[in-house]
Amino acid sequence: MTATHDASAENSAQNPAQDPYAQSAETSAGRVFTVTGQDWDSVVQGITDLSDDGETAEDHVVVNMGPQHPSTHGVLRLILELEGETVTEARCGIGYLHTGIEKNMEFRSWVQGVTFCTRMDYLSPFFNEATYSMGVERLLDIEDDVPEKAQVMRVLLMELNRISSHLVCIATGGMEIGALTVMTIGFREREMVLDLFELITGLRMNHAFIRPGGVAQDMPPGALDQIRDFVALMKKRLPEYAALCNANPIFKGRLQDVGHLDLAGCLALGITGPVLRSTGYAWDLRKTQPYSGYQDYDFDVQTWDTSDAYGRFRIRLNEMWESLRIVEQAVERLAGLEGAPVMVGDKKIAWPSQLAVGTDGMGNSLDHIRHIMGESMEALIHHFKLVTEGFRVPAGQAYVPLESPRGELGAHVVSDGGTRPYRVHFRDPSFTNLQATSVMSEGGMVADVIVAIASIDPVMGGVDR
Amino acid sequence: MSDDTGDKKPADMKPGDFPEVTPGTEPDATDTAYENRLPADPEQLEPEVVGVRQGMFGVRGTGDTSGYGGLVRPVAMPGGTVRPYGGWFDDVADTLEAACAQGGLPNAVEKVVVHRGEVTFFIRRHDLLEVVRLLRDDAALRFEFCSGVSGVHYPDDAGRELHAVYHLLSMTHNRRIRLEVTCPDADPHIPSVVAVYPTNDWHERETYDFFGIVFDGHPALTRIEMPDDWPGHPQRKDYPLGGIPVEYKGATIPPPDTRRSYS
Numbered sequence: 142m143t144a145t146h147d148a149s150a151e152n153s154a155q156n157p158a159q160d161p162y163a164q165s166a167e168t169s170a171g172r173v174f175t176v177t178g179q180d181w182d183s184v185v186q187g188i189t190d191l192s193d194d195g196e197t198a199e200d201h202v203v204v205n206m207g208p209q210h211p212s213t214h215g216v217l218r219l220i221l222e223l224e225g226e227t228v229t230e231a232r233c234g235i236g237y238l239h240t241g242i243e244k245n246m247e248f249r250s251w252v253q254g255v256t257f258c259t260r261m262d263y264l265s266p267f268f269n270e271a272t273y274s275m276g277v278e279r280l281l282d283i284e285d286d287v288p289e290k291a292q293v294m295r296v297l298l299m300e301l302n303r304i305s306s307h308l309v310c311i312a313t314g315g316m317e318i319g320a321l322t323v324m325t326i327g328f329r330e331r332e333m334v335l336d337l338f339e340l341i342t343g344l345r346m347n348h349a350f351i352r353p354g355g356v357a358q359d360m361p362p363g364a365l366d367q368i369r370d371f372v373a374l375m376k377k378r379l380p381e382y383a384a385l386c387n388a389n390p391i392f393k394g395r396l397q398d399v400g401h402l403d404l405a406g407c408l409a410l411g412i413t414g415p416v417l418r419s420t421g422y423a424w425d426l427r428k429t430q431p432y433s434g435y436q437d438y439d440f441d442v443q444t445w446d447t448s449d450a451y452g453r454f455r456i457r458l459n460e461m462w463e464s465l466r467i468v469e470q471a472v473e474r475l476a477g478l479e480g481a482p483v484m485v486g487d488k489k490i491a492w493p494s495q496l497a498v499g500t501d502g503m504g505n506s507l508d509h510i511r512h513i514m515g516e517s518m519e520a521l522i523h524h525f526k527l528v529t530e531g532f533r534v535p536a537g538q539a540y541v542p543l544e545s546p547r548g549e550l551g552a553h554v555v556s557d558g559g560t561r562p563y564r565v566h567f568r569d570p571s572f573t574n575l576q577a578t579s580v581m582s583e584g585g586m587v588a589d590v591i592v593a594i595a596s597i598d599p600v601m602g603g604v605d606r
Numbered sequence: 607m608s609d610d611t612g613d614k615k616p617a618d619m620k621p622g623d624f625p626e627v628t629p630g631t632e633p634d635a636t637d638t639a640y641e642n643r644l645p646a647d648p649e650q651l652e653p654e655v656v657g658v659r660q661g662m663f664g665v666r667g668t669g670d671t672s673g674y675g676g677l678v679r680p681v682a683m684p685g686g687t688v689r690p691y692g693g694w695f696d697d698v699a700d701t702l703e704a705a706c707a708q709g710g711l712p713n714a715v716e717k718v719v720v721h722r723g724e725v726t727f728f729i730r731r732h733d734l735l736e737v738v739r740l741l742r743d744d745a746a747l748r749f750e751f752c753s754g755v756s757g758v759h760y761p762d763d764a765g766r767e768l769h770a771v772y773h774l775l776s777m778t779h780n781r782r783i784r785l786e787v788t789c790p791d792a793d794p795h796i797p798s799v800v801a802v803y804p805t806n807d808w809h810e811r812e813t814y815d816f817f818g819i820v821f822d823g824h825p826a827l828t829r830i831e832m833p834d835d836w837p838g839h840p841q842r843k844d845y846p847l848g849g850i851p852v853e854y855k856g857a858t859i860p861p862p863d864t865r866r867s868y869s
Binding site: 241430539566575576606 | 806847
């Protein structure tokens with residue numbers, strides 16, 4: 142074995158063009174080949190050499206895929222044990238995007254927590270904000286005081302967000318199996334949703350817009366018309382998606398009967414969202430345990446009965462239609478709520494200032510500055526206390542889950558009666574659903590692992606938090 | 607709770623047999639009504655004091671100009687609740703109690719807390735695995751879905767420093783409950799529920815990683831988020847957040863865990 146190793150080292154010295162990072166090394170666990178790009182030849186050669194030396198070549202190969210692999214949906218590391226091209230065991234390595242968001246939230250005020258948790262699952266920021274805010278509202282016992290307009294805006298933003306998230310899922314899933322057009326048109330549409338987010342919240346992602354007590358700002362002028370235009374355009378373009386993919390023989394060939402997981406498997410592994418609904422079980426928290434007034438909207442829960450990646454794709458496509466329906470209803474409601482409050486009336490909780498566009502750009506509204514600096518000392522103290530110290534939340538714990546694009550997302554919010562969260566734990570659906578990787582991909586081909594993972598749609602920002 | 611002391615008629619009593627209850631004060635229907643019953647253990651109803659808060663406005667040490675420096679207040683989590691808990695909470699509590707008694711775990715439920723419309727069952731840690739099995743398999747309970755486990759560290763809650771919190775969902779009955787299990791820092795062991803809820807595999811690894819709670823019976827309890835050789839368990843309260851001062855426009859901003867915190 143050593144001889145072979147030396148030979149390969151010599152070989153690389155003689156051939157300076159060889160990739161210095163793509164070599165083999167001996168470890169306690171066997172020979173390790175580092176493969177970059179498409180130089181699988183060195184692996185094949187190495188295994189052949191082993192057999193030539195009279196040693197038994199292992200009948201299986203363990204391939205480490207990721208965390209920097211373009212097909213693993215982010216910084217996911219897959220450890221695949223292969224027999225030929227068949228995956229005999231698949232394991233996930235995660236933690237490459239762990240940023241300590243939950244720990245950091247314990248050192249900031251309750252309102253600042255929103256700024257952190259919006260960054261977890263970066264494809265569905267509004268859902269992170271909403272579940273955290275609803276948990277804090279439950280502890281504050283102000284759930285019924287959140288104004289109607291704030292609830293409608295939350296629904297509107299969450300459903301727009303569901304569309305953009307599903308678009309990315311379908312787009313990247315398509316890209317990973319080589320369907321580049323699916324990716325380009327998916328991101329094209331997503332860009333329009335992000336433009337709407339930018340118009341409403343000021344940011345394309347990381348909004349920190351849904352806050353305990355309501356939302357940060359009122360709808361800007363002209364936003365409703367833009368959303369109506371977007372809905373009209375999407376109604377034209379979603380059928381194009383369906384026409385491109387639904388009956389596409391290559392697409393179906395890659396997706397059908399891949400990543401199979403039945404209902405019993407889903408429940409045992411705690412899988413929710415489109416993966417659960419692809420087994421035919423219509424479990425959607427928006428219907429079964431409505432929050433934010435979802436019971437007042439007319440929409441259907443989409444299911445499929447194939448339990449495979451193709452069914453999940455069709456569910457996501459159909460859910461975008463349903464989201465458009467909800468967005469339309471929300472827009473109509475907002476049209477009748479002009480000028481209504483968007484934050485809870487309790488001035489001990491509501492953020493004191495509103496933003497306004499001034500001569501030097503966006504900033505605190507001049508009316509508010511005039512009020513606290515020139516008119517009312519108490520208002521100034523109040524502003525200062527709320528912004529620096531924040532409000533107190535009664536001791537206790539709450540868990541208010543909601544249906545994110547990936548399944549049940551919930552925040553276990555614990556307060557000790559202080560001005561900071563004592564502990565916030567997010568039950569992120571990506572984290573839980575990723576556990577299905579093994580059962581979905583073992584026994585299949587390497588190429589199907591990619592499809593299975595894409596059908597789970599994990600977002601590593603949410604997995605690692 | 608026991609109402610057999612009032613059953614004896616004075617005529618049945620032998621001379622010298624002192625009545626345990628003064629005649630005329632036997633428990634009647636009003637006394638046995640739920641709201642007038644004493645709990646088995648009054649300590650259960652005490653709020654769980656998990657710490658002490660001193661002073662106000664985050665002022666530390668000398669130079670306290672707030673005038674509140676001597677203020678001492680306990681930090682208390684909501685205490686146990688007396689029946690009726692309300693709605694389906696009673697159904698679940700009754701069924702669970704009966705199932706536990708039948709399964710030979712009469713004291714499995716330490717206390718029940720109903721707060722903000724959510725119900726929490728504090729479970730004795732040694733009984734956890736059997737209790738979750740009952741919760742999943744009993745047709746009247748049927749909590750077939752577990753949303754994972756979350757750890758909480760209360761360093762000042764002596765003997766109960768580490769809490770593991772489970773959120774269970776019954777899709778059949780559309781109900782949610784919370785289980786809470788505690789263990790001391792000195793013996794951080796809690797039975798693993800992976801055998802009943804395989805979904806908790808990663809969740810328990812995460813809680814072990816961040817809190818150091820050892821889930822006995824877990825198939826492979828290793829770190830999941832932090833590197834394998836990481837020292838310490840980062841989400842514990844005694845683990846510092848870390849950070850460096852940042853200079854911005856000439857001013858230096860200290861790291862978050864050294865800034866003023868408002869007590």
